[in-house]
Amino acid sequence: MNENETKRLSRLTAILTRLQTKRLLTSTELADKFSVSVRTIYRDIRALEQAGVPIITEEGKGYSLMEGYKIPPVMFTEAQANALIIAEQLVLKNKDASFIKDYSEAIEKIKAVLRYSQKDKVNLLSERTRFDQNINRERNSNSxxxxxxxxxxxxxxxxxxxxxxxxxxxxxxxxxxxxxxxxxxxxxxxxxxxxxxxxxxxxxxxxxxxxxxxxxxxxxxxxxxxxxx
Incomplete structure (x- = not known):
């Protein structure tokens, strides 16, 4: 597999991940994200469809995945998903930009396999959780x-x-x-x-x-x- 094929395979995987993370994506948004042309994104979407991925095209709006489609076999309970969101809030306090980027991308992949109902809940929890800068003190809680x-x-x-x-x-x-x-x-x-x-x-x-x-x-x-x- 040459370098161009490797890059395309990586991009196709990333597009599928983003489609599972967000409910609607535009071709322009995807083209900007991966620094390719909109025409290339059109070809990528067709390739995913030909591979059996149920992509829904909404004219004038963008692309989404059929409800219920997810990458097996990773699944999380609601409590596990919530724990990951708390961890994400802690990581965002880190001063190392590259570490934040890597962790955020990993969390995005994890969110991709959550059911839509769980996705809404972890987003709510993320919005309703706040940390101060001092994250090293002992905290005792069982609830x-x-x-x-x-x-x-x-x-x-x-x-x-x-x-x-x-x-x-x-x-x-x-x-x-x-x-x-x-x-x-x-x-x-x-x-x-x-x-x-x-x-x-x-x-x-x-x-x-x-x-x-x-x-x-x-x-x-x-x-x-x-x-x-």
């Missing part, structure tokens, strides 16, 4: 995965919580965001207090994710900070 699940599935959570005065309280909360400072913090709407509150994860002594759903809060994390802080 992060369960809270990630509740946050992305809009499920109510019951907690036994020890407040700053060392008193035990029982709350029903609506998880909204996760923040990493000196400790993990959960931003949640407290149904008892009828307002958003911060909860330290290391002070949650018992947690139960309920089957009951809550109405999603129609704001981003930044909008929350702008409104309440």
């Amino acid at each position: 992060l995965s369960e809270l990630q699940f509740a946050l992305t599935n809009f499920r109510l959570v019951n907690i036994d919580y020890i407040n700053a005065g060392e008193k035990s309280t029982y709350r029903t909360i609506e998880p909204f965001a996760l923040l990493s400072t000196e400790n993990w913090l959960l931003v949640a709407y407290c149904q008892l207090r009828k307002e958003f509150r911060f909860f330290r994860l290391d002070r949650i002594k018992k947690l139960q994710v309920l089957n009951e759903h809550f109405e999603p809060h129609k704001m981003t994390l930044q909008e929350y900070f702008d409104k309440f802080h």
